[in-house]
Amino acid sequence: MVAPARRLLILTEGQWHVHNAKTAMGVIRYGTEEVVALLDSTIAGRNVAEWMPGHDIPAVATLEAAMALPSPPDTLLIGIAPTGGKLPESWRGTILGAIRAGLAVHSGLHTFLGDDPEFAAAARAAGVEIVDYRRPPERRETAVGRKHRPGSRSILTVGTDCAIGKMSVALELRRSALKAGDRPAFVPTGQTGMMIEGWGVAVDRVISDFVQGTVEWLMEQAEARGDWVIVEGQGSLDHPAYSSVTLGLIHGATPQAMVMVHKPGLAEHDFDHLPDASFPIARLPDFIALHETVAGLVAPSKVVGIALNTSLYPDEAEARRIIEWTESETGLPAADPVRFGADDLWPAIRRRVEALPWVVANDARGGA
């Protein structure tokens, strides 16, 4: 999936303020393509820079306003990732309008827009493409127990909740690894990561029997792309709805090391479907040990660092105190890679990975 550079109009209508817009934010923060505007009437006239400093992107109310910009968009990107991945019915008219105006449509929803007869017919008529990033690969294989390429290193981001930054942390680690002169490869396992990187698989869309086999196959591809394979994690091992996808990633990727992503101040999973259901966020030391045990059922792995999301603590000094406190609580290097960068965290992680006995043994297997 290699596409020419695009000019994106990101649809977030009414959703920019909720975490459902994490696709939009991820593409703005880490994507390589130009984002010309947000399409969101509830914040029209405002600018993304208000919430994400450094990103000068206007919000417009209508498609017409977007097309009147000095650099008009050529692609409409669906910027939300709602639970269950369904298309809000109210967006149908907007998407049809965009197609008829000659825009390609990029979507990460479970509902495949390209399979919708009305959208498909309009796209054919307008000569534009509909890309459904969540469409699973044709390949359907169960895992075979593949070992890593000797000389490769593999790190998976895991977390204490979903939507707290596992993808962002992986991308920040990749950035710091590149700066340090290493040869990293980022493995996208969700639609936003795929939109940013142009390859990967949305593993939550794969038939469950083939999740581990598909992730194993992604690892094979990644180990051909780089030496430090950094895999985007999904969900959390204790999430009532998504834990099986999380475990499929852990046992499919068989990462030699894990980085635990955690959002201090969050008390419960963002999972409020039922009034009397409450699912607390795990405590770090226990959860770290559990991850090592569970991963170790298939292949040994160790948590080598903590990536905190300190966004609930606007005061920078307080955020830094929390990072220090986490280091002493866990005995592991910690940082907030999105807020303060991962340049200090990366070498600390790197050193720990290199010393893992199973990394040394895997190198010896094939002569690194």
Added chain:
Amino acid sequence: MVAPARRLLILTEGQWHVHNAKTAMGVIRYGTEEVVALLDSTIAGRNVAEWMPGHDIPAVATLEAAMALPSPPDTLLIGIAPTGGKLPESWRGTILGAIRAGLAVHSGLHTFLGDDPEFAAAARAAGVEIVDYRRPPERRETAVGRKHRPGSRSILTVGTDCAIGKMSVALELRRSALKAGDRPAFVPTGQTGMMIEGWGVAVDRVISDFVQGTVEWLMEQAEARGDWVIVEGQGSLDHPAYSSVTLGLIHGATPQAMVMVHKPGLAEHDFDHLPDASFPIARLPDFIALHETVAGLVAPSKVVGIALNTSLYPDEAEARRIIEWTESETGLPAADPVRFGADDLWPAIRRRVEALPWVVANDARGGA
């Protein structure tokens, strides 16, 4: 999916002797429909009773021989469950021949026979039905954290490997519960269980994002069918290829109790894709504790009994010694339900479930 009583011809060609024929064996042992013959040229002239005493079912070499039986079949059932669920190409002619001879086709493969243009056209021409048991439900929802109906009890069979009898144990427990005057409901989660019961979902075929939500929905249906909900487990928590499906069942069903199925004498997972990969079978006490920890991430659960598959120990006295030894090793009631029945195990399990604090609390929630 309620069908009239059928006369089944089970296709196992060349596979009867390997565990791939577990679908055939499950349907023969637990199904309510008449099995008139096996279609398997490699054992033609022999009888299922040689391997499964009490089941007088001839093996025939050809469809013609099957149709010449005093009670000819009206349905061809695909009796294997190969890794990856693909159709052996060599069976294509046999299936087409059966359709043309007027037989319905029942299959649990991942490859949907009803979507095959050649099979579909032949079925239309012959006026027969193709049933693909693994076809997932249209419903696509993530889990919402549903609680159990007060007064209901839920038990999931888990195991130290796949294909060692989790479905059979669940069915034997159901049988003993019925005898004891309880109101059990068996929940089929795989194609063989569905063929036996006529409802359920093959969860390994569900899109991974919806596994837990689908199992939660199965539990809701089962709690309307009975008071003792006994769920067929899948895979094992330490299986390199299938653990994510296993966890999806655990966190989707949120069973109040689990029964651990174990096959003494088995050293490694039956997983021989790669020469240098070896995945040992877990030790029971550690594995029991791990299941309780992992299940407890979402809802509390306890292993209340051990179901052994002693088929590697033909000597009955030795098998009984192993059962006793397992009881002392784990402190839990143990039995081989398939070999010796579950009539003693059921009341021991039942008593333990009734005493669980979260069972008592759930009853109090709604007035049982």
